[in-house]
Amino acid sequence: MANIKPSLAKGTRDFSPQEMERRNYIFDTLRTVFKKFGYNEIQTPSFENLSTLTGKYGEEGDKLIFKILNSGDFLSKTPDDLVGSKMSNKLISYISEKALRYDLTVPFARFVVMHQHELTLPFKRFQIQPVWRADRPQRGRYREFYQCDVDVVGSSSLLNEAEFILIYEEALGRLGLSDFTIKVNNRKILSGIAEVIGKPELIVDMTVAIDKLDKIGFEGVNRELLERGFTAEDLLVLEPIILLKGSNIEKIEALKGILAHSIIGLEGVKELEDVFTYIVNFKREDLLNAIVEIDITLARGLNYYTGCIFEVKTNEVSMGSIGGGGRYDDLTGMFGLKDLTGVGVSFGADRIYDVLDELKLFPSSSATGTKVLITNFDKAFETYTLPILLQLRNSGIAAELYPTTAKLKKQMSYADDKRIPYVLLVGEEEISASEISLKNMVTGEQQKLKIDQLMVLLKNEEVI
Template sequence: MANIKPSLAKGTRDFSPREMEKRNYIFNTLKAVFRKFGYSEIQTPSFENLATLTGKYGEEGDKLIFKILNSGDYLAKTHDQLLTERASQKLIPYISEKALRYDLTVPFARYVVMHQNEITLPFKRFQIQPVWRADRPQRGRYREFYQCDVDVVGSSSLLNEAEFVLVYQEAFTALGLKDFTVKINNRKILSGIAEVVGKPELIVDMTVAIDKLDKIGLEGVHKELMDRGFTEEDLNVLKPIILLGGSNVEKLGALKDVLGDSSVGLQGIEEVEQVFRYLRQFGTADLLDSVVELDITLARGLNYYTGCIFEVKTNEVAMGSIGGGGRYDDLTGMFGLKDLTGVGISFGADRIYDVLEELNLFPESSSVSTQVLIVNFGDETYPHALPLLYQLRDAGISAEFYPVAAKLKKQMGYADDKQIPYVLLVGEEEIASGRYSLKDMASGTQRKVSQEELITFLS
């Protein structure tokens, strides 16, 4: 058999021990914040039935779902005509019944429906697991990546939306980010704009196009809208709306004038205003003025959102969104459970990692797994060194014993490569005196300590 050069699939990555320490720092920080706000953790399978996922993300989203070929002879149930036509979309239902999950929200909706008799409403959950998208890999965008979702179902209160702003603020502040923006909009406002333009039936086409304003610019949005059935007259009405400037209050005032004849649009404005009122009542008026921004072009591009929508961007690094979400009143209805409202947000863990790395915000401790390495001086020291190793671990201290009696230089090099902060020498002299030599690898200083002093110091 010919040797195959090992390689990674595009859009995927390996993670070293140091990288995993940093990733777990992110996950653990987020989990602490989620639990603080009353959320509990669940997990769902890596793949779902294809029918569960299809039709939930819009036309463009559906194209990015990774399909899984049926096991065995997956072509057995296909017709010769389909193979001749080479029409992949027609062929998929015959050769693929499963797919890797695209996000965590739709599987969560499926979970709620299947476990509706076991959960207590409102049900507040968080979930940190990988998702897969057949997207074009680029900086900050991968085909396999982790999402960190927080959702609550069974409550229509806009207090949930206000709390999600606080979750974002607390989580990103805890991770060390100082300058970020939480953008908010409402799908009802977008529906109202489509009504005013005179194209309510093209609401999805409009939102998909204007959501790309940051990426393709006004001219690009103009061209895409024309391709999707809008006219120059429509665009003349739409352009000043999507380019609204000023403070949040000024934008809302202008929108009330523009959407005065649209009841759904006015409802969307009132929902955003209510979220802002709650934030002021929390005593976070400064947060509302400095971090939260009403962005009329924010659409999120997903069909299941029905109310407030969110997106978070850092202003310290050139990066896409590092979080987003919104309300999805009818998502569980797609699985047969009607009238159960839900709202949730997501944290883009992989992009957050890249941001923290670029800004050098990971704490030193996040890259340290072992606190102390005990040097191996040979079999005769084992009766003393091994019980000591056990006592250290029993005290909650991460400790290693070098497995062979190699040269001291080699053992020190091992500790240095692994960034182990302390090395403990337990040789004949130390055993006889009952005091060990503890070396600080950063400063190079060395001192004598007893077992009790060692445990107290490292603890």
């Protein structure tokens, strides 16, 4: 059998112990903030029925869903005339019944419908799990990546939207990010714009196009709008709206004039005003002047959004959005549960990781697992140190014993490579005096201590 060179599937990555420590630092920080705001954790399966996922993300999103072939002879039930037709879209319903989840929101909606009689409404949940998209891999964009979602269903209050702004501000601040923008818009405003230009039936086409402004530029958006059924006259009306400038207050006043004859458009403007009022009443008006920005081009191409929408971008690193979300008033209706409104946002953990790494914002402690290494010189010393090892672990101190007898240089190199900050040296002299020698691997300082003194020192001292 020929040797096969190992490789990773495109858009996926391995994670080293150090990288996992850093990823868990992000996850743990987010969990702490989510719980502080009253959210509880759930998990859903990695794959769902294909019918659960399709039709929820729009035409563009459906193309990116990873389908799973049926087990066994997946072609056995396929009509003969389709097998050789090369029409994959028509084959899918015969050969695939399952798919990897595209996001966490649709599975959450399915969860709510299936468990509706067990839940107390409003139901506030967070979820930190991987998702998969058949996208073109590039920096900051992977085919397998983690989402960290926080949602509430069963509440129409715009207090929830205001609190998501506070959640973003606190969580990203705890992670060390100081220069980021929370962009906000409202899908009702976009519906109003489509209504004003006389093309309400093309709202989805309009939102898909203008959502690409950052990627393809204004001229690219215009070309796509023309391809999707808009006229040159429509573009003249759209241009000043898409390029709307000014402060948040100035944009709101301008939108009131632009959307004066659109009831749904004015509803969207009023909802943004109400969210901002909550922020002011939280005594956090500073956020509206510093990190919150109304962006009319923000569309969040997913079809299920119906109200306020969010997108977060860091201004310190060239990177796509690191978070986003919005309100979805009828998502559970797709599964038979009507009139249950929901709203949620997501943190892109993988992109946040890349940003923190580039800015060198990970704390040194996040790269350390073991705090103490006990050296091993022979079986007698090994037997003596095993109770010490157990005592360290029982005290909550991460510790390990070098598993075999080896030269001291090799054991010290092991500690250096793993960034273990302390090494315990136990020899005949230490045993006879009922002491141990503790070496600080950062400063090189070495001291002799009684076991009780060692425990107090390690428990009270921060990991270097």
